[in-house]
Amino acid sequence: MKNRNEVNMTQKTILRALSGERLPTPPVWMMRQAGRYLPEYRATRAQAGDFLSLCYNPELAAEVTLQPIRRYAFDAAILFADILLIPQALGLDLWFATGEGPRLSTVTSANQVAALRSTDAIHDTLNPIYETVRILSRELPRETTLIGFAGAPWTVATYMIAGRGTPDQGPAHAFKAADRAAFSALIDKITDATIEYLSAQINAGAEVVKLFDSWAGSLKGQDFDDFALTPAKRIIAALKARHPATPVIAFPREAGARYAGFARAVGADCVALDNSVSADWAAGNVQTDGCVQGNLDPRLLVTGGDTLETETRRIVTAFSGGAHIFNLGHGITPDADPDNVTRMLAAIRG
Numbered sequence: 001m002k003n004r005n006e007v008n009m010t011q012k013t014i015l016r017a018l019s020g021e022r023l024p025t026p027p028v029w030m031m032r033q034a035g036r037y038l039p040e041y042r043a044t045r046a047q048a049g050d051f052l053s054l055c056y057n058p059e060l061a062a063e064v065t066l067q068p069i070r071r072y073a074f075d076a077a078i079l080f081a082d083i084l085l086i087p088q089a090l091g092l093d094l095w096f097a098t099g100e101g102p103r104l105s106t107v108t109s110a111n112q113v114a115a116l117r118s119t120d121a122i123h124d125t126l127n128p129i130y131e132t133v134r135i136l137s138r139e140l141p142r143e144t145t146l147i148g149f150a151g152a153p154w155t156v157a158t159y160m161i162a163g164r165g166t167p168d169q170g171p172a173h174a175f176k177a178a179d180r181a182a183f184s185a186l187i188d189k190i191t192d193a194t195i196e197y198l199s200a201q202i203n204a205g206a207e208v209v210k211l212f213d214s215w216a217g218s219l220k221g222q223d224f225d226d227f228a229l230t231p232a233k234r235i236i237a238a239l240k241a242r243h244p245a246t247p248v249i250a251f252p253r254e255a256g257a258r259y260a261g262f263a264r265a266v267g268a269d270c271v272a273l274d275n276s277v278s279a280d281w282a283a284g285n286v287q288t289d290g291c292v293q294g295n296l297d298p299r300l301l302v303t304g305g306d307t308l309e310t311e312t313r314r315i316v317t318a319f320s321g322g323a324h325i326f327n328l329g330h331g332i333t334p335d336a337d338p339d340n341v342t343r344m345l346a347a348i349r350g
């Protein structure tokens with residue numbers, strides 16, 4: 001069998017879009033495409049025991065990554081893992097309370113930042129993730145692009161400081177206000193670890209990497225520059241120095257007007273858009289810099305109907321003047337109807 005790496009990479013639709021090419025039909029994948037809306041995902045997660053055991057089991061993590069590819073032939077597969085594995089690799093306790101989301105031991109002082117594990121030590125925890133990438137790079141169909149990912153430092157820090165998800169990232173903002181130097185040291189620590197983590201994913205076979213800054217929207221003014229833009233720029237510059245051919249997608253969720261110019265400012269090849277910005281605005285103000293990804297409201301995969309089809313077509317049309325990867329504005333939710341994904345794909349692919 002021919003090795004995937006021998007396939008002409010430029011033929012892959014996702015890589016063509018990421019290089020700035022406008023395609024007649026946009027390539028498509030979905031955030032959280034391997035997830036609880038799929039019965040086969042729920043079955044494999046039950047086999048693994050729980051969510052974290054699934055993340056650290058390379059065979060089963062590869063299996064759930066492949067499930068949505070088999071069912072829908074998406075143009076990209078995203079590695080199955082979680083952004084909170086980095087805090088765990090840095091020495092925090094991590095667990096998922098059923099029905100309640102993630103819980104972590106917290107970091108709220110300069111001493112606790114200094115006590116985190118060294119960047120070199122993260123691979124001890126994260127090696128199974130690289131093994132998942134290696135399995136996927138053997139098993140994926142050759143036209144499917146493999147996307148690796150990590151959380152952006154600010155978003156990861158919000159969970160490390162609060163020990164859980166928070167509606168307004170209050171504890172992280174409070175730590176930043178109380179001790180900006182210690183807070184910055186934490187951001188730098190996560191930045192360094194993220195560079196090594198993504199670089200190892202690329203070495204294992206990830207063809208694209210995506211940086212998820214899910215809470216970027218709560219950073220305003222200079223804080224947005226210091227803690228969303230600057231860390232992303234540092235991570236991308238380091239990755240580009242080591243892996244110049246690997247495209248990077250940045251997702252500063254709910255950045256609003258600050259989506260304009262973001263890709264250029266951080267050196268990303270593509271910016272992912274949430275559904276709070278209109279596709280028409282983004283086509284005129286963001287896509288002018290290159291490829292954009294997005295931005296269907298994930299609720300439409302729950303509600304379906306004509307609105308799902310008209311909204312899908314409206315987004316395809318709005319971005320048809322340039323490079324576009326079709327995606328959701330955020331992750332697909334557990335209550336989504338798998339048949340609505342088929343309807344969305346029919347509206348995109350015709």
Ligand SMILES: Cc1c2[nH]c(c1CCC(=O)O)Cc1[nH]c(c(CCC(=O)O)c1C)Cc1[nH]c(c(CCC(=O)O)c1C)Cc1[nH]c(c(C)c1CCC(=O)O)C2
Nearest residue numbers: 031032033034035051078079080081082083101212214331
């Ligand atoms: C903030 C964040 C997290 N994780 C992630 C983010 C950034 C993107 C976003 O804003 O959603 C990213 C993530 N999480 C997961 C992936 C895998 C790849 C994919 O299919 O997109 C990715 C890329 C699996 C997951 N991560 C999680 C699940 C559900 C766990 C389960 O099976 O019970 C999955 C499939 C759990 C998780 N993980 C996290 C939370 C807050 C939760 C609980 C909320 C929820 O349950 O949806 C942290």
